[in-house]
Amino acid sequence: MNDSVRITKDKRPRARDIGIHIGVFSPGKYNAITDVKGVLVGHCTLIQGHGPLTPGKGPIRTGVTAILPHDGNMFKQKVPAASFVFNGFGKSIGLHQVNELGNLETPILLTNTLNAPIVADALIEWMMKENPEIGIDTCTVNPVVGEINDGFLNDIQGRHVKKEHVFEALTTAQSGQIKEGAVGAGTGSSCMGWKSGIGTSSRVLPQDLGGFTVGVLVLTNFDGLLTVNGAPVGRKLGHIPFKDPGGSVMVITATDAPLYQRHLLRVAKRAVLGLARTGFYGSNGSGDFFIAFSTATTIPHEPTDVTLQGVAMTNDALSSLFLATVETAEEAVINSILKAETTVGRDGNISEAVDIQKLVRILRDYSIE
Template structure:
């Protein structure tokens, strides 16, 4: 069994800072590799220093490879999906992924100007193993995601070569995953601090299916004031403390997130899961800026779709849509923690023209988190102020409150359409109520059958004395003002 690699000196993963990162527990490695069969490998290129000389360096880049299964992804494809929050970025092959809903190549992460080189090397690697590609079999379009590392790296020099792609594939393993300044994340920055590759996972309890969700990110977005750690506005405090820190000013950055799960999901469900990863990105502080690319891929290992078969159909296990909510929550939690792990595990790194990206100051973060937690505990210990007990509602308000508080399944059908209803006592076919829920119509029926008090008769209105007509005894003469102030008729 492989041992978890020791973190760099002075660095640790996010949950070791004592912050709250959701209610679900992580898997064994707290990594995307907790999903059985998924492997991750890196190739890191750090070379040269000083002034930028295009084609020579300094070089601060690399490649990360994610292999979705243990057999071979070309012949045993997995179901996939994705989501684009802001599209100022690229994942080659994503158009076909969204059309077919299948992942048939490894997934690669690198810098923006090396997408073509990585894709070309991936094609070579696959053709060597499956010579029928482009003849006996269909052509392939490798999935390659990118972020811009030009603030630290000689990106125009295009230093990622075939051997780096091959190294990432060769070293891919199913154990712990190196984070921070590694692979495609070598030159990446998040919220003005050094970041890069980060990963995390969540294991659902058996009552919720027992499924695992893993997320790996190449994180490169945001500005310092936006950073939030465990929901706390850490960035606002650090922004004031670190005014002198070098920062990129014209590079919005991006993030690529890859979700893996063993839950039996099909494409539309994976698309929806990918959208929830965007919520996790927002938790850390992203506002998906105009020039930023937030792109998420997702795949499920539960069903494998063979490239060749003599059958006309294949069978799949599919999770009910109503069971997705825990997976959504787990994805948000794992995405947030993966980004924070990228920040916490990264180290200071110098780059082109003497630029330096400083690592997130963990001691400052730990101090801020502890102070907020202490204040929260102090306020929680104080007795709650006395509150007046509200008056009991009348019968009508109870019926209305019951309708508003009814469970969704009590008033909506499986397709989300409102169930037909009619007021109590209305004529028509008797409505059959579900025995497992109390609906608003049942509440109304109970109110209708309750004994009613007869309303008390209203008091008769006071008699009004009529004025006599003209010519009758006591009638005023024409032109004489009336008692109500108006003239009489003439």
């Protein structure tokens, strides 16, 4: 494994490092989904081989990313959750049950499209180790897996993400700063004509609006005309849509605000508005899936009563959380592109990193800050 894991050198800047300030609210300490207390993120990055594609062999440019709502037993202590599908041309697994039961009972895993089932199977195994009663003395478990098509760079037919890679992403998941760009499930992705990958951001609401934190993690692989805080970077640099079929985006929104499934569905939906501001237009080939969860409470697997106490934000109070979600999602997308390094994949296919100097110059021309 070790030889296939790339350690990103983190030389490329995030949006705020080069003076891009998106939105009106302030980010949390790490400006990351992990600013939502308890949330952990882990990656396993697979890079191996060069040159012509030999399906099943390589070159490999892929990986898996794990988002854990908390570090406890997710099956025993589920979290309120919801899912929203903007464009169903994708292969995400497990979203029906999230909406029906209103909860998430596993970490969320992201990977490449054809690997989604193997990753789901690995997640089932992980959950059974921790909960040996699954399928025997209690019901089964609902693995939640999202995906993007990284076949432009990666030997996607090879389904190279195996059980051990999933376990590595899960066991190495951390709070605090998160690796972004071409890591984990984002190793082989491209977005609006540039190399992209994992991006994240967060916002903390003012106390009089509830003081809650919202964090977004995106895995970007969609078509569009890159727009950075309003500046038409894509058009200026000649990156035009309709070149790449395929695409897709996964958006995970976490918050410590107390919310039920109905509220979380509304939050999950708002993230698509943030994407739109970066150039996303929901191309046919883009499977666009959104998951939101709350860490404010946990739901026991085996309740001791027929009813359960709860608490949730009122409808009226949600507007500020919605706006925060929109701008957090926007910034997460920009980070996913800024942080990603040029990657050469199968058959010498190149996904180039956006040129930071040129981008800064365009931003300056447009007075964007």
